[in-house]
Amino acid sequence: MKVKYDFDEIEKKWQDRWAEDDLYAVPDFSDQPKYYCLEMFPYPSGKLHMGHVRNYSIGDVVARYKSMQGFHVLHPMGWDAFGLPAENAAIKHGGIHPADWTIENIKNMREQLKQLGISYDWNREFATCDPEYYRWTEWLFLQLYHKGLAYKKLSAVNWCPDCATVLANEQVVNGCCERCKTTVEKRELAQWFFKITDYADRLLKDMDLLEGWPEKVKIMQENWIGRSEGAEIDFIIDGTEDKITVYTTRPDTVFGVTYMALAPEHPLAERLIAGSEKEAEIKEFVRKVKNLSEIDRTSSEVEKVGYPLGAYCINPLTGEKIPVLIANYVLLEYGTGCVMGVPAHDQRDFEFARKYNYPIRVVIQPAGAALAPGEMESAYEEEGFLVNSGQFNGQPNKEAIKSITSYLEEMGQGRFKVTYRLRDWLISRQRYWGAPIPIIYCENCGIVPAPESDLPVLLPMEVEFKPTGQSPLAECPDFVNTTCPSCGGQGKRETDTMDTFMCSSWYYYRFTSPREAEQPWDKDKVDYWLPVDQYIGGVEHAILHLLYSRFFTKVLNDLKLVSNQEPFTNLLTQGMVLKDGTKMSKSKGNVVSPEDIIARYGADTARLFILFAAPPERDLEWSDQAVEGCYRFLNRIWRLVEPLEEMLKKAPGRPDTDLAGANRDMRRITHKTIKKVTEDISTRFNFNTAVSAIMEHVNALYQFKELPETDRDSAVLREAVESLLLLLAPFAPHITEEIWEATGHAGSIHLQKWPSYNPAAIVEDEITIVVQINSRVRDRMLLPAGLTAGEMQELVMHDPKILRLTEGKKIVKIIPVPGKLVNIVVK
RNA sequence: GCGGGCGUGGCGGAACGGCAGACGCGCUGGACUUAGGAUCCAGUGGGGUAAUUCCCGUGAAGGUUCAAGUCCUUUCGCCCGCACCA
Numbered sequence: 001m002k003v004k005y006d007f008d009e010i011e012k013k014w015q016d017r018w019a020e021d022d023l024y025a026v027p028d029f030s031d032q033p034k035y036y037c038l039e040m041f042p043y044p045s046g047k048l049h050m051g052h053v054r055n056y057s058i059g060d061v062v063a064r065y066k067s068m069q070g071f072h073v074l075h076p077m078g079w080d081a082f083g084l085p086a087e088n089a090a091i092k093h094g095g096i097h098p099a100d101w102t103i104e105n106i107k108n109m110r111e112q113l114k115q116l117g118i119s120y121d122w123n124r125e126f127a128t129c130d131p132e133y134y135r136w137t138e139w140l141f142l143q144l145y146h147k148g149l150a151y152k153k154l155s156a157v158n159w160c161p162d163c164a165t166v167l168a169n170e171q172v173v174n175g176c177c178e179r180c181k182t183t184v185e186k187r188e189l190a191q192w193f194f195k196i197t198d199y200a201d202r203l204l205k206d207m208d209l210l211e212g213w214p215e216k217v218k219i220m221q222e223n224w225i226g227r228s229e230g231a232e233i234d235f236i237i238d239g240t241e242d243k244i245t246v247y248t249t250r251p252d253t254v255f256g257v258t259y260m261a262l263a264p265e266h267p268l269a270e271r272l273i274a275g276s277e278k279e280a281e282i283k284e285f286v287r288k289v290k291n292l293s294e295i296d297r298t299s300s301e302v303e304k305v306g307y308p309l310g311a312y313c314i315n316p317l318t319g320e321k322i323p324v325l326i327a328n329y330v331l332l333e334y335g336t337g338c339v340m341g342v343p344a345h346d347q348r349d350f351e352f353a354r355k356y357n358y359p360i361r362v363v364i365q366p367a368g369a370a371l372a373p374g375e376m377e378s379a380y381e382e383e384g385f386l387v388n389s390g391q392f393n394g395q396p397n398k399e400a401i402k403s404i405t406s407y408l409e410e411m412g413q414g415r416f417k418v419t420y421r422l423r424d425w426l427i428s429r430q431r432y433w434g435a436p437i438p439i440i441y442c443e444n445c446g447i448v449p450a451p452e453s454d455l456p457v458l459l460p461m462e463v464e465f466k467p468t469g470q471s472p473l474a475e476c477p478d479f480v481n482t483t484c485p486s487c488g489g490q491g492k493r494e495t496d497t498m499d500t501f502m503c504s505s506w507y508y509y510r511f512t513s514p515r516e517a518e519q520p521w522d523k524d525k526v527d528y529w530l531p532v533d534q535y536i537g538g539v540e541h542a543i544l545h546l547l548y549s550r551f552f553t554k555v556l557n558d559l560k561l562v563s564n565q566e567p568f569t570n571l572l573t574q575g576m577v578l579k580d581g582t583k584m585s586k587s588k589g590n591v592v593s594p595e596d597i598i599a600r601y602g603a604d605t606a607r608l609f610i611l612f613a614a615p616p617e618r619d620l621e622w623s624d625q626a627v628e629g630c631y632r633f634l635n636r637i638w639r640l641v642e643p644l645e646e647m648l649k650k651a652p653g654r655p656d657t658d659l660a661g662a663n664r665d666m667r668r669i670t671h672k673t674i675k676k677v678t679e680d681i682s683t684r685f686n687f688n689t690a691v692s693a694i695m696e697h698v699n700a701l702y703q704f705k706e707l708p709e710t711d712r713d714s715a716v717l718r719e720a721v722e723s724l725l726l727l728l729a730p731f732a733p734h735i736t737e738e739i740w741e742a743t744g745h746a747g748s749i750h751l752q753k754w755p756s757y758n759p760a761a762i763v764e765d766e767i768t769i770v771v772q773i774n775s776r777v778r779d780r781m782l783l784p785a786g787l788t789a790g791e792m793q794e795l796v797m798h799d800p801k802i803l804r805l806t807e808g809k810k811i812v813k814i815i816p817v818p819g820k821l822v823n824i825v826v827k
Numbered sequence: 828g829c830g831g832g833c834g835u836g837g838c839g840g841a842a843c844g845g846c847a848g849a850c851g852c853g854c855u856g857g858a859c860u861u862a863g864g865a866u867c868c869a870g871u872g873g874g875g876u877a878a879u880u881c882c883c884g885u886g887a888a889g890g891u892u893c894a895a896g897u898c899c900u901u902u903c904g905c906c907c908g909c910a911c912c913a
Contacts, residue, residue, distance in 0.1 A: 220909080626852050636866095695850055770846050820845055
């Protein structure tokens with residue numbers, strides 16, 4: 001060994017060696033139990049950032065640990081390579097093709113991942129922009145199309161003016177584009193959707209299967225799906241055949257309806273406006289509301305405004321005429337686009353009715369009290385019994401929800417209905433750098449899917465990237481013009497491309513058979529490896545990617561293409577990497593570059609710091625000084641072993657079991673460390689405490705090696721050092737590999753078995769027992785281990801100090817806790 | 828407003844209801860040195876005491892318990908998600 005720890009030389013040496021030996025290549029099958037460890041693959045933006053380093057360091061510890069534990073581990077990496085930045089770069093810098101830009105970035109980032117020493121099987125690498133990959137993305141689109149799960153529809157969609165494309169609901173955050181934060185507009189466009197709403201119930205129910213997911217993520221998905229139970233009720237419009245169908249979760253309050261509010265865009269509204277008294281004024285109001293951004297539109301701050309349309313609808317239960325109005329707070333997208341106003345029992349309706357003087361009619365009362373509409377200061381939203389509700393009077397309202405809905409159902413004017421907040425997934429994008437939607441439009445045949453034999457529908461390379469708001473593909477006649485596969489006539493290709501979330505919804509299946517040419521994957525391999533045992537990534541994908549992937553898996557399961565119900569058994573959402581209390585970002589100028597850290601301290605130090613500084617789910621505060629500390633720690637290990645190199649090579653392989661004194665203590669510490677590190681990694685992913693246990697072990701070793709050689713057993717020392725290296729190997733793979741080799745071991749440390757502890761070795765001879773008087777620590781006693789409660793109490797009660805302190809006091813109670821303490825309660 | 832999470836030294840963070848502050852950073856002192864911003868050793872929550880020691884301390888206030896950072900109730904602050912969802 002060199003005297004100095006030369007991380008640069010060591011890390012390069014081993015990265016090359018591992019690549020030469022193809023050390024991390026994973027055979028397709030094995031008799032060992034399988035373990036699929038996956039980190040969310042990155043978008044190739046150009047360089048790794050600290051978030052990536054954290055994500056991949058965590059994954060690598062898990063993969064290496066599981067592998068040493070004897071699992072057959074699949075640990076692959078690829079690239080989520082379609083997407084806007086590539087295209088924006090092409091527009092901005094001119095002359096760069098998105099493909100070239102992307103390939104260049106992948107090259108850089110692959111290099112960086114290799115520098116970090118992550119144990120990927122690089123043979124399985126792919127990028128979603130490879131035609132051999134997106135061919136199958138297109139193929140999967142066709143499978144959804146044939147199943148009736150992909151459809152085209154004209155509707156008001158989210159439009160990001162900056163990205164010049166539409167967005168899925170999931171990509172709109174607080175009314176802004178999730179990517180660029182631009183305020184999203186509404187546009188009326190014909191777009192492709194996936195019917196994720198057909199799977200709403202299953203996506204909700206199967207969350208029971210996701211025991212290994214953080215509660216937080218499951219709750220977020222639950223909220224996003226937003227299931228609610230209620231009823232649809234038909235109100236006939238007075239003097240016409242038309243009806244307004246309203247959705248409500250409170251059919252028990254139908255007798256209390258005093259107005260009916262439609263969304264400004266409601267199809268009936270337009271007809272009712274025509275010819276109404278204030279036609280012009282109302283039209284102006286509708287126009288204004290429609291022009292509002294998503295944020296302003298849905299903000300609860302905005303005052304509620306309504307316009308009566310002069311029309312009336314008939315309450316099916318009372319026969320009463322109820323005024324119909326349009327109101328800015330009613331959303332077309334939710335339910336049926338209208339709301340029945342029940343001021344007495346809904347706070348929003350209450351406020352609205354006060355403002356416009358609509359009657360407040362009480363139909364539910366708490367037991368033993370009478371609500372007076374004139375005296376109410378807020379709506380009564382609690383449970384109660386029905387009043388003013390004809391034959392339903394006296395029923396508990398919970399019961400009335402059912403009985404009234406059933407009654408309406410018999411009348412043919414209502415039905416039970418479950419509603420979801422979840423919308424269908426809009427997958428069209430008016431951009432170039434994505435997988436083409438394999439559809440042809442024919443004047444005779446209409447929408448015709450591209451034949452599977454024609455896949456992939458290739459992206460043309462010669463394209464202009466003018467930001468026009470239309471897909472650049474539309475400007476490319478060679479791409480657009482084709483023949484109709486059905487009639488052979490003139491056909492035009494769909495020019496929109498697919499949302500990149502489509503590409504990332506199935507990539508984890510492809511890793512099992514990345515070079516498969518005849519099908520998206522080999523089913524035997526998918527069935528062997530899936531589901532992913534451990535998935536690791538940022539919580540920002542809690543809804544988007546994770547919900548889409550679950551949806552895809554359910555569809556693929558229905559198509560018998562996969563056998564698993566869920567894609568990811570266990571999910572770890574890692575926290576952000578912060579600097580000075582906020583997220584690292586260029587605009588704040590607080591970015592720490594992984595390149596610099598690796599150049600200065602090496603990958604092992606970078607990895608160790610990031611795993612040591614905080615538990616994985618929590619945000620991590622970057623500290624240059626603490627990085628320095630980790631670097632010192634690795635140096636400390638180097639200096640510990642370097643002078644012992646020759647001695648360790650010659651030491652016997654295994655220490656005797658009947659040791660005494662310092663040797664016995666050292667061996668106990670070694671085995672306790674093995675136990676602690678194993679438990680910290682396996683039961684809770686507490687890498688930070690695992691590392692600190694290793695540090696304590698090193699501190700103990702420093703004391704031990706100072707002993708005269710006659711007092712310390714070389715086999716004990718060897719076992720301690722070997723264990724140290726094995727335990728640290730998943731965290732710092734290079735330095736441990738180097739020392740492993742230098743101390744006379746053949747074969748990579750990463751192919752070794754994870755150490756196991758000997759329960760006999762960790763048994764203590766003596767334990768410090770705390771003695772409390774009235775719950776305050778008054779003494780400590782070194783007692784033999786394994787005493788019973790009675791023996792302990794006996795010894796403690798004869799302790800001179802305790803005798804002195806309890807003298808003259810009345811002993812009320814003694815609580816002995818074996819192995820821990822004795823508490824004496826005195827008066 | 829609803830849902831979830833978090834509040835512990837100067838800092839990052841440890842603590843099956845049982846010695847609060849492991850480990851690391853920083854700081855202080857010592858050793859080795861021409862030197863130390865290297866390394867090794869020791870100390871380091873606050874306050875009192877000459878001292879073996881004593882008192883106070885986990886955002887705040889109550890409670891349960893022999894014993895509470897940990898369990899229960901109330902409350903304050905910060906972070907995240909959803910939000911006029913009918």
